[in-house]
Amino acid sequence: MPTYPHRALVTGGAGFIGSHSVELLLENNFNVRVLDNFSSGHLSNLPTHPQLEVVVGDIRDRDDVQAAMQGMTHCLHLAAQVSVAKSVEDPIGSATHNILGALNVMHAAANAKVSKLVYASSAAVYGIPAQLPLLEEAELQPLSPYGLEKWVDERYAALLGSLHGLPSLGLRYFNVYGPRQDPSSPYAGVIARFLDRLLSHQAPVVFGDGRQTRDFIYVGDIARANMAALLSAQCGICNVANGQQIDLLGLIALLGQLTNCHLPPQHLPANAEDIRYSCGNNQRLTEWLAIEPKWNLTEGLSELIHYVSKSHVAHDEPVNIRA
Template identity: 80%
Template sequence: MLTYPHQVLVTGGAGFIGSHTVERLLQENFRVRVLDNLSTGRLSNLPTHPLLDVVIGDIRSVDDVQAAMKGVTHCLHLAAQVSVTSSVEDPVGSATHNILGALNVMHAASMARVHKLVYASSAAVYGIPAQLPLSEEATLQPLSPYGLEKWVDERYAALLGSLHGLPSLGLRYFNVYGPRQDPNSPYAGVIARFLDRLLSLQPPLVFGDGLQSRDFVYVGDIARANVAALLSPRCGVCNVATGQQIDLLGLIDLLGQLTHCHLAPQHLPAKAEDIRDSCGNNQRLSEWLTIEPKWTLAEGLSELIRYVSPTHDYVNEPTRLNA
């Protein structure tokens, strides 16, 4: 197979989503440069590969970003402060990463005349939905600084497109889960935390009544969407979602079936910044990027359990949807 004539810069490439995407890019013979400050990412997440170049640096540094952008044809911007709670507790610090850092990357990409910028947005931009599933045309009413920051990123990307011709596509990720998501990190998703407690024979901690619902997307499907977006001519914003939702009590029950660990959850007071229900319309994902999510929730959870606890006994072997 011939090497693609593309050099892709992946900011945050040593992190959870970034490392899975880097692996997929390398599998398809892209040349990849990772820029990561290793605050949450790990070098151990990345393979040793002749097409991979790793640069230790920070998106908040103009010099680091401009140096990493040299010779790049495409950019995937994933580096961010991704904790909603942290954004509420420290909105200035969060904005420094998610607005100023993102603008630094976008400006450098614009000046470097990259062929395509793809950046991570979030379902958090929607806030409380008027109806489900959420389409990209839904009203945006973020409830947290994190959601607002991602909305600002979208506006900056659109503006730089108008001013400098920067072609960009923002991917509004819904709830991502999978291997390499650290359950002990403040950035961890609810699935990683639930599974960690179940395998430790501790009850899962649920904020509120547990009937809040989410659209969970396996990280392998996120990586597929990222690569497709880099090569797509489409610009604007696009949901990355399954179009399916499950409430947290149902999720705990499913995890219990897969792990043989049936423990009743411990309920804690609800968080004010939490959105009650979320589910994404993935029609644009299908039409623009010509991909469909192929991992069922049951199989994605099983893959995660195998990664976290390779010797664990399973109730069943869910079947993955065809590619």
């Protein structure tokens, strides 16, 4: 394997998506520095590796970010406040993470003259889609402070590209699932919560009729897209999606088949703010980054079930699906 001169800072690298991305970068001979405040990430998510350095710090602290960025050639910015509900309850606190923290990272990356900044955006920027599958050029109408924050990040990245020549690519993740996604966390995705309930022989709980659809993408494919984006010359915005949608009832049926636990869902009243249908167009992902999703939903769920079944802990919270 060739030795790459790449030195990548990964903010939030001890988290769900971050740790998978760090592992892949190390496998491809990157030197990696993780910056994490460990508010939700875990050191146990990270391997022991001679090319990995872990720094405890916070993206909201400009000095922490500038120090961590020193000597880096690339930056993968994943640290964020990722709860839609929390952004509604505390929009100032959420914006401090997701706008001011992101701006700290972007300015430090520009000052360090990194070769590429890749940052996590979200399908939440789209709001209620006028047409599916969603193209990157679709009108953006975010329904939550979280979605608005990610949109603001995209505009800041574009502006800093114009002002300071910062090359950046924002990745609009759709619904990510996979190992290390904590079902007890308020940030957990719907798959983690459903699976947790089924493995505890409890009925999964859904809000509404269960016909809401989402585009689920396995975390391994997210990591592949992250690395490809760091090495790509492309700048702008790119969806990271499977390009297929499934409704919650179909998802529960598939999970029941794979776990041999067939329990009908318990329904609670629908939330008016929930997006009804979502599906991303991933043509740009294929053309720009040469990434085709490797795991279909059945394969990804099988990987997740194998991981979770080894260390399952039951949780009783109902599931609320959000973009």
